[in-house]
Amino acid sequence: MDRRTFLALAGGAGAAAASAGLFRQWLEMTPAVHSPGRAEGHFLREGGALPAPGQVIETDIVILGSGIAGLSAAWKLGREGQRKVLMIDGPQPFGNAAGGHFGELAYPTGGYYLPLPSPESVHVRDILFDLGIIARDPYGEKPYYDERVILHGPAERVLFNGRWQEGLIPTDGVSAQERAEHARFFAEVERLRTLRGSDGQRAFVFPSVSSSRDPAFDPLDRITFKAWLDQQGYRSPTLLWYLNYCCRDDYGTRYDQVSAWAGLHYFASRGGQAANAGNGAWLTWPGGMQAVADKLAAASGVRRRPGSAVSLKRSGAGGVGVEALCFTLDGGVARSYLVRARKAICAMPLYVAARVVEDIGAYGFDPKRHTPSYAPWLVANFLMKDFPRELPHAPLAWDNVVCQEPGLGYVVSTHQDIRVTPPGKTVFSAYVALSDRTPAAARKWMMSASGAELVALAGADLASAYGWKFAACVERVEITLRGHAMAAPLPGFRSNAGLAALREADGPIVFAHADLSGFSVFEEAAWWGVQAALKVLK
Known part of the structure; x- marks a missing residue:
């Protein structure tokens, strides 16, 4: 959004001076920007060398990925009494179900x-x-x-x-x-x-x-x-x-x-x-699907460890076991460890699994032909020290959508609170699907966009709803960039032979992710997590 558009939204020339000052305040907001998985992915893509594993961990079942599919698999295994399970969280615990906090105020950074x-x-x-x-x-x-x-x-x-x-x-x-x-x-x-x-x-x-x-x-x-x-x-x-x-x-x-x-x-x-x-x-929930993810992890009793898998392969005599090489990245310093298990549940997005699973083509999945297209998303959480004044006709709701693109509107984290009076602070969570450009162009923009540009895009719907008044109510901004947020179900996705092959895979390595359906929703992720657990329990 440019300055002229913002001022027009603010109500015309009469408010221009005040609007200009608050618009500068808007531009001066310095967001905390998070890009889950970007550093790990770029480290590997640019040929970063991993040191020799500093530890070898033995377990019966390893789950690679802690999104809803991995958590559902862990939940099912725990429900059936299987306790020798280790979960490798991936670059962000809970993935698209993650959330965050401004003090006591929870907010979503993914599904809500x-x-x-x-x-x-x-x-x-x-x-x-x-x-x-x-x-x-x-x-x-x-x-x-x-x-x-x-x-x-x-x-x-x-x-x-x-x-x-x-x-x-x-x-x-x-x-x-x-x-x-x-x-x-x-x-x-x-x-x-x-x-x-x-x-x-x-x-x-x-x-x-x-x-x-x-x-x-x-x-x-x-x-x-x-x-x-x-x-x-x-x-x-x-x-x-x-x-x-x-x-x-x-x-x-x-x-x-x-x-x-x-x-x-x-x-x-x-x-x-x-x-x-x-x-x-x-x-x-105020923090979105993080609340369900927390409950799933606790109910499963699964042991969790930070890290991301860089390779997964069969091992042992006759290939009856698995080995997963995993690493963490802290301040640019990589550390690795090796996990040996009887079974592995690969609960990673398929664009990642295609690079991690050794000879994934042997399962009938050709990464060049079968990897889905992925849509990028931006989620911005505005910590509000006050509620902005509303336009008349319909009161503030949980989900507030502006009839424009690419924004998806904003949700109010404290909406579920039962209070006599409104809380002193709240969080407005604004969602943007960068569907006004190609996924490749959106990811390129995400890499180069300044903090001011990110805030301007994330706040476009809020500016339409409140004009210049909104900036004065904001205390902090946290922005999460998801360059490969979800698989997009384009025409032909139901006949994707590679997805069908991975759905049927059964052996030391099984697959579990919403990507197996070709689109990303809770019901699909949970289904494939449970199915993977049933396979490894046989």
């Missing part, structure tokens, strides 16, 4: 909510019941959830034509013809939600591998979501903006690039209900 699991997502219900998030009746039509984590109202609002309105799809000031298109699309979603293929399976479910494989649905994965919408005659600008926003929010990628099957799956796959919440409710 979980939809109510549908009946088919038994593995998610297992986990949530074991962790106490489902209080009772976990497998019933409407489980009873912990009241503290069910999203409180007001849940969401959208800033459209300078006015806030409830919900995320603009309706105020929208023509009757456009609203009719909204209704037509959501009626189609309801039809697709119960649609079954010739094999008897629902067309769109979690886990996605349980979705119908009826060939009649294959054409949906050959075209983009936008192409499908064009075919169906959807023209409403507000509907198309909303559908594009949803794809960017869940997949980090625009609707004119995402597979039509993935775009429809977003809407038609989930149908979770709760005894103590309305349909379509969400579960959320």
Whole structure:
């Protein structure tokens, strides 16, 4: 955002002098910038030499990666009584489920909510019941959830034509013809939600591998979501903006690039209900999914160790065991250690696994042909010493979205707090999917962008909502850059033979990551973690 745009948002020439001073204050914000995995990746890519291992660690099962897939594998192993398990955290503990703190205020640096699991997502219900998030009746039509984590109202609002309105799809000031298109699309979603293929399976479910494989649905994965919408005659600008926003929010990628099957799956796959919440409710925590990650790690009893794997290979007579060479990087100084185990669960993103697993091609995965495209993300957490004054018409909500791109809006960390009066401080977490440029261009920009440029992009939605007044309320800014945040489900992803091969791999090394499905959501990561645990328990 340039100075002229910012001042225009602030309310015109009459406020220019005050705006200019506060705009300079905005530019002078020096964010703390974190790029998980960047230093380790560049060290290896640039040929950094690792010293000989300073330690050899023996265990029965090693899990490489501590994201939701790795944690779900550890949870399942622990539930089955397996205690000889070691988890190597990777460059950032909990990966896309990580969070942080400003003192007592928690905030997310990755995922920040979980939809109510549908009946088919038994593995998610297992986990949530074991962790106490489902209080009772976990497998019933409407489980009873912990009241503290069910999203409180007001849940969401959208800033459209300078006015806030409830919900995320603009309706105020929208023509009757456009609203009719909204209704037509959501009626189609309801039809697709119960649609079954010739094999008897629902067309769109979690886990996605349980979705119908009826060939009649294959054409949906050959075209983009936008192409499908064009075919169906959807023209409403507000509907198309909303559908594009949803794809960017869940997949980090625009609707004119995402597979039509993935775009429809977003809407038609989930149908979770709760005894103590309305349909379509969400579960959320001040620190986002870090709260679930912490609970999974504690419930599993897994031993964890900092470090990143640089190689993973079979070892021993007949290749019946595994060896993982791991390292840490502290101030540019590398230290390595070797882990020997009977089994390894490779719970790393596939673009990493492709470089780490020795001869991964032997598993049927060709890195050049089968590695997914990855979407970059930016998450900025603004520690607020005061709440900025709101525009009228709809109150501050948990999720606050501005009808523009590339921002995804911002969530309020203290929204779930139950207080008589607002807290003295809060955290606004702003999300940006850099979908307005190619992934390669976005990663290049991330590498070179100054702190002021990062703050300006991260704060664009906040500036639209509050103008110059926002800068005066900010105390600190923490920005997390995720250059390969999530796999993007582009057309053809469902027929990716390399992903299918890794899903079936069974032996000393098994794989577990949402990438095996081709898109990154909790239900998929947890599914592959549990499946990997079942394989190594055999």
